[in-house]
Amino acid sequence: MLGLRNTIELMNSNDFKERFVAEYVQTKIRYDALHKMLVKYKAGTLSFTPQCSYELLTEQAGFMGQYLHCLEVRAEIEGVKLPDSELVFSKVCKNE
DSSP states (O other): OOOGGGGHHHHTOSOHHHHHHHHHHHHHHHHHHHHHHHHHHHHTOOSSOOSSOHHHHHHHHHHHHHHHHHHHHHHHHHTOOOOOSHHHHHHHOTTO
16 A cells, blocks of 8 residues: 655655645545545444544545645646556655
8 A cells, every 4th residue: 555655755856746746645645544534434433433523524534625626626737647546656656
């Protein structure tokens, strides 16, 4: 599974497009993890009890989804090719 550590090389790049991709991938990794947690939270299968309410975490996920959307639109405008799956993420993030 791809982790945030795999984006370090891109995040430290001098190329803004590579840093942009790293920011997108990092946000996507965090969003996907939160989404998976919310599914388990709703299903009652989480292995822990969150201190935050389901509603607050859902609101966070919503904002993160909106942010991802903004990054995707901006990437389209600026000609930045974003990876579209974890398999592609792992090829983009050379530090795997």
